[in-house]
Amino acid sequence: MTAITDIPVRQPGGAETTLADHAGEVLLIVNTASKCGFTPQYAGLEALHRKYRDRGFSVLAFPCNQFGAQEPGDAEEIANFCSLTYDVTFPVYAKIDVNGPDAAPLFDALKAAAPGVLGSKGIKWNFTKFLVDRTGTKVERFAPTTSPDAIGPEIEKLL
Template identity: 60%
Template sequence: MTIYQFSVRGITGEEISLDRYRGQVLLIVNTASGCGFTPQYEGLEALYRRYRDKGFVVLGFPCNQFGGQEPGAEAEIATFCKTQFDVDFPMFSKIDVNGEHAHPLFRYLKKEKAGILGSGIIKWNFTKFLIGRDGEPVARFAPTTKPEEITDDIEKALAA
């Protein structure tokens, strides 16, 4: 199984197959507009702009499961990301990443890259999953890991 078997809803409501990203290196991130880590949008956008011509894409998935830090509707989230951080990478509809309503994509990611404690639970917003060109998870990064700290991992995945 790879991420290409999953479909997600874009931030404007359209159904999108992740197969559209086949052959690219992806960074899948659960995001929030009112989080202490929200300034990471700037770093994520910088990574996207630096590597997109080499086949790299950041995919942002807003999530309101952690402290209610993403209460707005999709249109509000899109406007916030664009006006505050000039986000140009793809954003998707709000989802759950944990619990019985967790999106199947995040269930898969947590199973494949369970994290440091092996529980599979996502502890907070801005958990990042690096996906190789083959559609399989390569690495998982904690919310405290700043986007600029994973450039070596991204470059290795792009070179593979």
């Protein structure tokens, strides 16, 4: 598998980049939405980010509107919501698709590396979380119902 940090992603303004700035970090990559029942998890994600960032950890958010149209905003609206509502300091990338023919290559790689229940590759809902080790190759998937604080012990193992 190609290292996660080598896969192209888009910044909120649309410019293409990679996650190379996060090479060597433990990453929690999450498809997010502003109008979802799981949206309050932003607070827990931010708490994880602040707790572990000085030890080489980052949360990376990828807004997605594929599930119940729960992320209708543009990049500026999403950034304002995250900042004003949850004081988010972790990176929030461009809105993407996580399933289907237009799925972002990053999420195709994450789904292949860490299939869901019974080997399913599709993402079922917003706030599916992928924990990636420092090499960018070992990935573990967590369901939307898994609270961010429940992932803390798994992050600790990788730091």
